[in-house]
Amino acid sequence: MFSSIAHRYDLLNALLSLGQDRRWRRRAAQLTKAGLGDRALDVCCGTGALSALLKRRVGTAGSVAGVDLTEAMIAGATGKVPGVDFRVGDACRLPFADSTFDAATMAFGLRNIDHHDLALGEMLRVLRPGGRAVILEFSTVVAPMDPLYRLYNQWVIPRLATLLLGRAGAYQYLTDSIAAFPPPLVVSRWLREAGFDRVRYQRMTLGIVAIHVGVKPRP
Ligand SMILES: C[S@@+](CC[C@H](N)C(=O)[O-])C[C@H]1O[C@@H](n2cnc3c(N)ncnc32)[C@H](O)[C@@H]1O
Numbered sequence: 001m002f003s004s005i006a007h008r009y010d011l012l013n014a015l016l017s018l019g020q021d022r023r024w025r026r027r028a029a030q031l032t033k034a035g036l037g038d039r040a041l042d043v044c045c046g047t048g049a050l051s052a053l054l055k056r057r058v059g060t061a062g063s064v065a066g067v068d069l070t071e072a073m074i075a076g077a078t079g080k081v082p083g084v085d086f087r088v089g090d091a092c093r094l095p096f097a098d099s100t101f102d103a104a105t106m107a108f109g110l111r112n113i114d115h116h117d118l119a120l121g122e123m124l125r126v127l128r129p130g131g132r133a134v135i136l137e138f139s140t141v142v143a144p145m146d147p148l149y150r151l152y153n154q155w156v157i158p159r160l161a162t163l164l165l166g167r168a169g170a171y172q173y174l175t176d177s178i179a180a181f182p183p184p185l186v187v188s189r190w191l192r193e194a195g196f197d198r199v200r201y202q203r204m205t206l207g208i209v210a211i212h213v214g215v216k217p218r219p
Contacts (some may be wrong), residue, residue, distance in 0.1 A: 001173055002046075007070035008165055015164070021049075024209050026164075027202075028136040029053035031213050032103035032149055037129055041101045041126060042084075043091045043119070044068055044109025048077030050136075051084045054105065059109060065101075067094060092118035099128040107136040111181045114144040120194035129218040133196060139210035140183040149208065151162055153178060184210040 005012065013021045028050060034040045036059045042051040043067030053066045056216055059185070060083075067089040068074050077086045089095045103122045113119045126167045141149040153175045161171030184201045187210070191199045196214025203210050 002070040003072045004046070005171075006070065006076055007164060009076070010049065011159060012164060012171075013049075016160065020205050020208070024136055024204055024211070025050045025053055027066060027204060028105055028107060028134050028211050029057060029210055030177065032105060032132055034058055034062070034103040037098060038102040041094075041096070041104040041123075042066040042093070043106040043123060044112070045077055045086065046073045048081040048084060048086065050105055051077065051086070051109045052081045052168070054103070055084055060195075061130045067091065067192045079143070092122060092153070094122045094126050096126045097110075098125050099131075100126050101131055102128060103132050103134065104137070109188070110136070110137050111177050112137055116190055118195060120156070120190060122195070124195050124214075124216055127216040130218050131216045133191070133212075133214045133216070135191075135212040135214075136209060137187065137212070138178045138181055139207050143205045145206050148218075149206075162200065165210045187212050 005151060027030045034054060034057045038058045039062060040058055042054055045051045045068045052065040058064060060211040061132050065085040066077055067087050069090055071088050074086050079087055090203040091113055104127055127133060138166055142213055157175055158171050188199050188201060191212060191214040197217045201212040
């Protein structure tokens, strides 16, 4: 599914989120607290939008790696973001040694992974003790906005996506998976169960997304 939308992915993101997706990723990058010289990992990096923000934070003295299961996404990222080590790989079996990174992010990836416990466990494993995981994901919209948001998700998004991609059904998965994703308190529990400490989250844009943060405990 992601291979078939890779060529229009950035445009669709910007349009369907009404330009908010950049703001969400900027905040996620900030919350990593990654600084010059740090090593950062962007899991489910897609076309590298968040990887690019991480690269800016760590500078030339630092390093950023990006991993995604979809070759077409990695091809798009490699062409777009210089200086990042992009690789095809599985979030549930990251191709890195233990304690390699100071920060690890995942933007709009967790929702697509059946075994969230494996993916979160892998993020924990590759972080150094004290390293931060930041997860940006769709969330539960605040009550008064809920009917409007449902209408937008279930009616507007599939039609707009069909128009732009030239075929029906491609974004039905997006809206279904958003509706099926649990509220942020459940994601906090997943992070704690995976072994993260100091777990917290913040909502953005009336709860359309939440950004979750967890820290790998020091021994
Ligand atoms: C909605 S896109 C998000 C891309 C990017 N992080 C962003 O913010 O735009 C989800 C990405 O997760 C990737 N993905 C899904 N399952 C994966 C897995 N098990 N391991 C690595 N990447 C995965 C897909 O290929 C896709 O590029």
